Amino acid sequence: MLKLFRFxxxxxxxxxxxxxxLLYGVNRILFAVVLPPTAKIGRNVTFAYQGLGVVVHAQAVLGDDVYVGPQVIIGGRAGEKQVPVIESGVLLGAGCRVLGPVTIGRGATVAAGAVVVKDVAAGSSVAGVPAKPMPV
Structure with a gap:
């Protein structure tokens, strides 16, 4: 799936x-992933279950060593022109939503089902709807 995307x-x-x-359509049909050719995906990015149900905005940026769980949405928000930036080493849990002009800092963790609408500090963990920092 990711090799096809890179091609x-x-x-x-x-x-x-x-x-x-055409190849974007093949990727979408075979793997149920929306991964436009204009998205910027870093090295060693892992899409769980071959990206099953993942939607990535056409202008989104994912850094190196990012783990993306199944059913994750990385997208824009109505009225906003900017899109998410996911820095290196981030873990995005299953079913989380990262929406709008937010930056998820290096090494952060987003819990399963969380909805991120504000920036996440590097190395922190967030959970909930909307996502809030979790105590260590």
């Missing part, structure tokens, strides 16, 4: 018009 993303950057869209 069609590379084709998109080369300016090839049709093939990246």
């Amino acid at each position: 069609y993303s590379w084709l998109h950057r080369l300016g090839i018009p049709l093939l990246p869209k």
Whole structure:
């Protein structure tokens, strides 16, 4: 799934018009993942269960060594032009939502089912709806 993404993303950057869209559709059908070729995905990113149910905004940025659980949404918010930035070493639990112009700091953990609408400090853990820092 991720190798296919990297291939069609590379084709998109080369300016090839049709093939990246076709391969994006194949990725969406085979793996039930919405991963547009314009998203920036770092090295060693892991999508649990081959990205089952994951939706990533076309302009989102994921750093290196990020773990993305199943059913995660990384997307925009109505009325906002900016999208999430996920820094390196972040763990996104199953079913969490990261919405709008937020930054999740390096090494942070987002609990399963959390809804993140504000920035998350590096190394912290958040949970809940909306997500709030958890005591250590």
